[in-house]
Amino acid sequence: xxxxxxxxxxxxxxGWLTLLVLFAFGxxxxxxxxxxxxxxxxxxxxxxxxxxxxxxxVETILxxxxxNQGLERTEYADWLTVCRRMSLAMVGSGLSVEEIRFxxxxxxxxxxxxxxxxxxxxxxxxxxxxxxxxxxxxxADEGPFLVxxxxxxxxxxxxxFASDRRYDEIVRRLVNAEGLWTDRxxxxxxTVTFDSNDGQPDPVRLAARxxxxxxxxxxxxxxxxxxxxxxxxxxxxxxxxxxxxxxxHQLAAFFSAAKTNGFQGVxxxxxxxxxxxxxxxxDVDVEPAVPYSPELLPDEGSSRSRLxxxxxxxxxxxxxRAAVSHVWALLFGRxxxxxxxxxxxxxxxxxxxxxxxxxxxxxxxxxxxLIRLIVKSSAFRVSSRAVFLVTDEHEKxxxxxxxxxxxxxxxxxCVIQSSRIKTIDRDSSFVTQLQKFGSTNDFVKRxxxxxxxxxxxxxxxxxxxxxxLNGNMLKESISDNPIMNASSHIDLFAPTDDLAIEMAxxxxxxxxxxxxxxxxxxxxxxxxxxxxxxIEDIFWVLLxxxxxxxxx
Amino acid sequence: xxxxxxxxxxxxxxxxxxxxFSRRTLLGAGASGLMMSQxxxxxxMADEKGVTDPKRPLxxxxxxxxxxxxxxxxxxxxxxxxxxxxxxxxxxxxxxxQIADTLPRVAEQMHLASLVRSVTSKEGDHQRAVYNIxxxxxxxxxxxxxxxxxxxxxxxxxLSDIPRHISIVPGGSPGRGGYLGAAFDAFKIGDxxxxxxxxxxxxxxxxxxxxxxxxxxxxxxxFRRGRxxxxxxxxxxxxxxxxAALKMMSSDQLDAFDVSSEPKxxxxxxxxxxxxxxxxxxxxxxxxxxxxxxxxxxxxxxxxNNHSLQSSACEKLDPALASLLERLKERDxxxxxxxxxxxxxxxxxxxxPGGGRDHWPHGFSTLLAGCGIRGGAVYGGTSPDPRLDxxxxxxxxxxxxxxxxxxxxxxxxLGVPYDEELYTNVGRPIFRSxxxxxxxxxxx
Numbered sequence: 004x005x006x007x008x009x010x011x012x013x014x015x016x017x018g019w020l021t022l023l024v025l026f027a028f029g030x031x032x033x034x035x036x037x038x039x040x041x042x043x044x045x046x047x048x049x050x051x052x053x054x055x056x057x058x059x060x061v062e063t064i065l066x067x068x069x070x071n072q073g074l075e076r077t078e079y080a081d082w083l084t085v086c087r088r089m090s091l092a093m094v095g096s097g098l099s100v101e102e103i104r105f106x107x108x109x110x111x112x113x114x115x116x117x118x119x120x121x122x123x124x125x126x127x128x129x130x131x132x133x134x135x136x137x138x139x140x141x142x143a144d145e146g147p148f149l150v151x152x153x154x155x156x157x158x159x160x161x162x163x164f165a166s167d168r169r170y171d172e173i174v175r176r177l178v179n180a181e182g183l184w185t186d187r188x189x190x191x192x193x194t195v196t197f198d199s200n201d202g203q204p205d206p207v208r209l210a211a212r213x214x215x216x217x218x219x220x221x222x223x224x225x226x227x228x229x230x231x232x233x234x235x236x237x238x239x240x241x242x243x244x245x246x247x248x249x250x251x252h253q254l255a256a257f258f259s260a261a262k263t264n265g266f267q268g269v270x271x272x273x274x275x276x277x278x279x280x281x282x283x284x285x286d287v288d289v290e291p292a293v294p295y296s297p298e299l300l301p302d303e304g305s306s307r308s309r310l311x312x313x314x315x316x317x318x319x320x321x322x323x324r325a326a327v328s329h330v331w332a333l334l335f336g337r338x339x340x341x342x343x344x345x346x347x348x349x350x351x352x353x354x355x356x357x358x359x360x361x362x363x364x365x366x367x368x369x370x371x372x373l374i375r376l377i378v379k380s381s382a383f384r385v386s387s388r389a390v391f392l393v394t395d396e397h398e399k400x401x402x403x404x405x406x407x408x409x410x411x412x413x414x415x416x417c418v419i420q421s422s423r424i425k426t427i428d429r430d431s432s433f434v435t436q437l438q439k440f441g442s443t444n445d446f447v448k449r450x451x452x453x454x455x456x457x458x459x460x461x462x463x464x465x466x467x468x469x470x471x472l473n474g475n476m477l478k479e480s481i482s483d484n485p486i487m488n489a490s491s492h493i494d495l496f497a498p499t500d501d502l503a504i505e506m507a508x509x510x511x512x513x514x515x516x517x518x519x520x521x522x523x524x525x526x527x528x529x530x531x532x533x534x535x536x537x538i539e540d541i542f543w544v545l546l547x548x549x550x551x552x553x554x555x
Numbered sequence: 556x557x558x559x560x561x562x563x564x565x566x567x568x569x570x571x572x573x574x575x576f577s578r579r580t581l582l583g584a585g586a587s588g589l590m591m592s593q594x595x596x597x598x599x600m601a602d603e604k605g606v607t608d609p610k611r612p613l614x615x616x617x618x619x620x621x622x623x624x625x626x627x628x629x630x631x632x633x634x635x636x637x638x639x640x641x642x643x644x645x646x647x648x649x650x651x652x653q654i655a656d657t658l659p660r661v662a663e664q665m666h667l668a669s670l671v672r673s674v675t676s677k678e679g680d681h682q683r684a685v686y687n688i689x690x691x692x693x694x695x696x697x698x699x700x701x702x703x704x705x706x707x708x709x710x711x712x713x714l715s716d717i718p719r720h721i722s723i724v725p726g727g728s729p730g731r732g733g734y735l736g737a738a739f740d741a742f743k744i745g746d747x748x749x750x751x752x753x754x755x756x757x758x759x760x761x762x763x764x765x766x767x768x769x770x771x772x773x774x775x776x777x778f779r780r781g782r783x784x785x786x787x788x789x790x791x792x793x794x795x796x797x798x799a800a801l802k803m804m805s806s807d808q809l810d811a812f813d814v815s816s817e818p819k820x821x822x823x824x825x826x827x828x829x830x831x832x833x834x835x836x837x838x839x840x841x842x843x844x845x846x847x848x849x850x851x852x853x854x855x856x857x858x859x860n861n862h863s864l865q866s867s868a869c870e871k872l873d874p875a876l877a878s879l880l881e882r883l884k885e886r887d888x889x890x891x892x893x894x895x896x897x898x899x900x901x902x903x904x905x906x907x908p909g910g911g912r913d914h915w916p917h918g919f920s921t922l923l924a925g926c927g928i929r930g931g932a933v934y935g936g937t938s939p940d941p942r943l944d945x946x947x948x949x950x951x952x953x954x955x956x957x958x959x960x961x962x963x964x965x966x967x968x969l970g971v972p973y974d975e976e977l978y979t980n981v982g983r984p985i986f987r988s989x990x991x992x993x994x995x996x997x998x999x
Binding site: 144145146147148197199200211215221223224232234344387388389390392393394395406408449451463464465466467468469470472473474475478517519520523524527536540541543544545547548549550552553555 | 683
């Protein structure tokens with residue numbers, strides 16, 4: 004009897020241990036936590052009446068633009084293509100098969116809206132946009148040692164997007180930031196410009212950054228001289244004059260009030276800015292002043308709070324245009340104008356940007372409302388291909404969706420996501436998330452980070468093609484791995500070759516194969532000695548295609 | 556038709572016979588070993604005769620000392636002074652030039668090189684200073700400037716299967732094409748003792764061919780349907796870049812990356828480490844058609860234990876740099892190859908309580924050799940007894956050389972018009988360099 008008891012005890016102990024090991028393995032490999040399926044809580048994602056009115060306004064403007072230019076608009080793209088565009092723009096990756104299957108379970112007319120609402124609440128969106136915004140607010144470099152924490156700044160931005168903070172409030176917090184860069188992460192907007200020569204934030208760099216990021220004006224050349232090429236117009240918006248060197252330095256003078264003060268970090272003090280202008284013999288005191296619309300600048304308050312109030316004033320339409328221009332570029336992967344941060348004061352932006360700027364101000368700087376308006380507009384939903392001859396003019400006027408090259412991070416994310424059936428997000432297993440983090444970093448390092456130069460469609464390089472043709476990440480993501488890889492799962496569980504091909508296309512390109520593709524790859528599989536290898540080859544081909552590397 | 560011999564009758568219209576032929580040519584030419592490019596031939600001849608074609612284009616080898624080497628422990632010692640530290644000065648093969656005793660073999664080659672001891676910048680932060688030195692411009696918010704290698708490659712057409720701008724053991728900031736385009740970014744490789752990354756296919760040749768057939772003939776042609784008329788040529792260049800990558804994969808010029816075929820005594824002379832092998836590979840790559848090879852040596856950021864860290868780094872720099880100059884001279888390559896050796900800034904004259912030296916952009920050293928640069932010369936100098944007035948940091952320096960001037964000198968030596976205006980993607984022309992060349996170094 005005692006012997007039986009010992010055996011039972013041993014079985015129970017070993018049983019518990021085995022269960023624990025299995026649980027740990029399951030968690031590491033697949034993630035056993037119950038995902039918060041935000042998709043299922045979004046309703047139909049239909050616009051309110053007020054939003055519908057705003058969208059109609061934008062649609063009217065687009066139609067008028069096409070009519071005036073004598074351009075034909077192409078048909079709307081299918082819902083999957085539109086959803087892929089949304090995912091690329093908002094979470095930096097294509098859709099997972101899991102997402103596609105869920106959306107397919109909904110009525111077709113609701114799929115785009117539901118996907119959009121889901122993405123707006125998705126932590127991947129907050130994370131991805133925080134990185135993209137960090138690049139244009141503080142750059143891509145690690146910056147000054149000790150006094151700058153880029154990661155903290157990015158997390159702060161993540162929190163702003165997650166909490167649906169108003170755009171104007173974000174801007175005010177950045178311009179007014181005070182405290183230690185570790186305790187108050189927004190302060191890093193200032194300390195990234197830390198000048199090691201005098202131990203203070205650099206007003207000149209802050210003026211250049213502010214004018215580009217918040218005002219959509221490139222006035223950097225005024226740092227050294229007056230504008231003599233007619234490139235910069237400032238002053239009265241109705242009747243602008245050429246930009247002056249003093250315009251730049253008066254803007255910089257606002258930031259001279261930001262001083263580091265030992266353990267208190269950056270604190271506001273009196274503005275004290277001196278500068279020796281070109282052709283001048285000596286330094287002069289420079290009083291803070293804004294480069295246009297001075298009537299919007301409050302008389303009272305600290306230097307930076309006055310500047311922040313001026314930038315975010317509802318009548319400062321230029322600042323709203325700058326914000327709209329940036330959001331537009333993030334969603335389309337390219338600027339609506341020649342440069343995303345160069346909207347000359349004396350020139351109209353495309354009419355659709357002007358219309359969206361009005362709506363953005365009217366919505367009290369609601370970023371999500373702005374995203375909804377753009378994504379639901381015809382400009383975002385039209386196809387990138389047409390039955391007529393597509394020209395650059397069609398793309399510029401948004402009569403067809405513009406082809407844009409994916410950023411290195413987007414390519415990496417697409418490769419990694421395509422290797423999983425389930426969505427890779429914060430609910431994914433520890434191993435999956437770790438693998439994604441490490442692989443993305445290695446891939447981007449090799450593929451080439453384009454830094455803060457966000458919207459240049461640079462040509463593809465030999466290195467990039469080699470990384471995709473023969474690189475390790477691609478090999479790892481398509482090779483035989485029954486536990487992790489989608490290609491293996493498809494081989495194991497797709498009962499027919501047709502379904503296997505369809506699954507591969509959905510995983511990688513987020514579309515179904517054309518009839519000729521289906522026939523061709525069907526023959527490839529049936530002629531192959533090993534089905535598994537043929538499926539792996541299809542993944543390799545699709546991952547190496549132009550279609551994968553470009554948003555369309 | 557496909558190259559594997561397995562017909563795909565169901566999709567004949569998708570096949571492009573000309574493309575098949577072209578791809579087989581791309582993949583097979585080098586692999587067969589029967590064809591040898593003109594430049595590869597030059598490489599072989601150089602090995603055989605020990606000399607290089609004198610008509611070869613001007614090129615640059617940039618020895619990048621990442622982290623900020625101390626001028627006082629390398630090329631500008633002030634022994635026996637308050638700022639001198641533990642270093643001693645030794646005579647060199649150039650009359651009147653002494654350098655630190657950490658570089659004894661370089662001292663034997665100093666008659667081939669010039670020292671600029673008065674480089675100054677306004678950037679004391681690593682990343683900004685690296686950008687400044689590599690491009691000649693301070694970081695700007697509106698534009699990314701090209702590095703020296705990109706500017707050089709941009710100034711003349713390509714004749715090579717392999718990239719012409721190469722970074723060996725790249726540190727944090729390999730040279731970039733900037734506004735000239737990503738096509739001029741440095742091609743990055745690791746230790747030349749290993750393989751060139753991503754250059755070998757991971758499946759057998761037949762299977763690789765099948766994959767390429769399907770890519771070109773099936774998926775790419777499907778994507779082109781209904782889009783811009785010249786999608787490939789005027790927008791994506793995707794297939795063009797793939798072709799170039801395939802050409803490189805099978806090029807016999809890849810041998811230039813591999814230093815293992817060099818005699819053991821040559822390898823040991825350069826040093827048994829990645830930097831030494833990188834310097835040796837640089838000479839082979841120039842023979843194979845590269846125009847700029849950057850080799851990085853890190854380990855110079857000596858905020859503590861300055862003397863020890865600088866000495867350790869010099870132990871690698873000394874044999875590699877000396878052997879590089881020696882080899883270039885032996886092969887008559889020094890006339891057509893500029894060697895630039897330096898880092899993003901120097902280190903403070905004063906030694907901190909941790910025995911280290913901090914960042915110092917106000918007077919540091921850069922070595923230049925070849926391409927018409929005077930041998931055995933020094934330009935500029937720092938004071939052995941500096942006043943260190945932070946408001947006037949350049950008062951302790953003679954013949955101050957701004958970073959832009961250093962760039963203008965380098966571009967000028969390489970035959971690139973330093974004052975040429977280039978139209979950029981920000982809509983305004985920019986000079987290649989805003990500096991002036993140091994004539995005293997260029998007139999040999």
